[in-house]
Amino acid sequence: MTKPVVALTKGRVEKQFIQFLEERGFDVAPLLDKGRKLQVETEQFFAFFAKGIDVATYVEHGIADLGIVGEDILLEVQPDVFDLLPLPFGQCRFAVAGEPDSNKALGKQKIATKYPNITTDYFRKQGKSVDIVKLEGSVELAPLLGLADDIVDIVETGNTLKENGLVVKEEMFSISARCIANRNSLKLKKAILYPFIEAFRVEEVIK
Structure with missing residues (x-):
């Protein structure tokens, strides 16, 4: 295949990435006019759209060469991919x-979250042991209902916290969207991937 295959996280990250591409001169018309299509080809790359956690899986298994995904997925799931750049x-x-x-x-603190691994690791580094309640939906309900x-x-x-009478008690750390890559693709498709990756580099955000 002569073009990179890119897996995009559906929703807000997808829209922000399309704008990011457009600012860098990429052909984004097929992405904007895709309707309900889950796969699209542009002049420069093939793209498909999936949930964030699935983007990481597709990249890990080599179905996609690159992926655009939230950093929370990488920290929580820790897929076997190469984290290229923020x-x-x-x-x-x-x-x-x-x-x-x-x-x-008194007693051990009970924390509700969608991110048990991130939460456990954070409190462990503080020398604290907490009980984790894993939720998939609106975690804001948990303290309100006594869970x-x-x-x-x-x-x-x-805003969601405020509307539900909750406040931030402790800032943990900041995250952003990330560009990830399949490890084998970086070696085998270097010629077609690296010019593409270089177009993504924004010097001031690279950690």
Whole structure:
């Protein structure tokens, strides 16, 4: 195949990435006019669209050469992919949040989250042991209904927390969208991938 295959996270990251590509002179018309198609070919690459966690899986197994995915997926799932570089969109932060007047004094703290691995690792580094309640949906409900003392979640604007009477208690760390690559593709398709990757580089955001 003479073009890179790129897996894109559907939704907000997809829209931000398309804008990012357009600013760099890429042909994005097929991406904008795709309708309900899950696979699209442009002048410069083939693209398909999937959930973030599935993007990482497709890249890991070599179905896609590159992937655009939130850093939260990489930290939580730790797929066997090459984390190439950060991208200048999708910025948000992990935080511990809860009801403003709650202060767990006795017993082990109970934390509700979609990210048990990230949460466990964060508190372990602080020398704390917590009980994790794994949720898939709106974690903001957990402290309100007494399922957990606090939550760990991604915060962008903080509006959802505020509307549900919760506050950020502790800032954890910032994340962004990332460009990831299949390890074998980087070796076998170097000639077609590296010019593509170089177009993504934004010096001020590279860590």
